[in-house]
Amino acid sequence: MSQNSNQEAAEKRVEIQIDEALASGSFSNLVLINHSDCEVLLDFIFRPPQGARAQLRSRVILAPRHFKQLLTLLEQSLQHYEQQWGEIKTPATPVAESAGTGEGKGESEAPPALDIVFDEAVAQGVYANLIMLAHGESEFVIDFIFLQPQAPRAKVRSRILLSDRHAKRLLHAGQENLRYFEKHFGAITPAPTPPPLNKPSGTFH
DSSP, rough: OOEEEHHHHTTOEEEEEEEHHHHHHEEOOOEEEEOOSOOOOEEEEEEGGOOEEEEEEEEEEOOOHHHHHHHHHHHHHHHHHHHHHOOOOSSSOSSSEEEGGGGOSSSOOOOOTTTTOOHHHHHTTTEEEEEEEEEOOOOOEEEEEEEEESSEEEEEEEEEEHHHHHHHHHHHHHHHHHHHHOOOOOOOOOOOOOOOOEOOTTTOO
């Protein structure tokens, strides 16, 4: 490749920005998954031990194709993780539930006794159309990003931290939800390959 071609490729890379307030991420140990025929809603929740009130940490809205992309990336990342550090033993209690909305009602319901407190701004949710995922030995980090069409920059809307076991349970619950979605609404067209990206500052390696 010529020097001009290399320079052109570099110029086309998308810069990803992240606010300082989001850079440290939000830890979640419970995910509620809802969907209609048009979108998938992910509620990332922290549920303290001993039955204390749970807190909604982030609400992310994805198009079905981006939800499918999330599951593909998560499955690949988990395979890589288990090759390095061994099989992940998932907990006996659920860390992800499927509770569909509208016509896309999921096959399992959110725990009826779960008391969730939330900030009104968080409850409004954020839309993402791009996902980046990384992991270390102790955690998985998911960046949900909004990339405006034809724009050279994207912005991280939510950064979620999961333990290895929670990440695996999210994959299993998500795959169940995806099967239900495609059974009722048809196969989801895969999301297009994203442009080359520069990692946002604060991403775990």
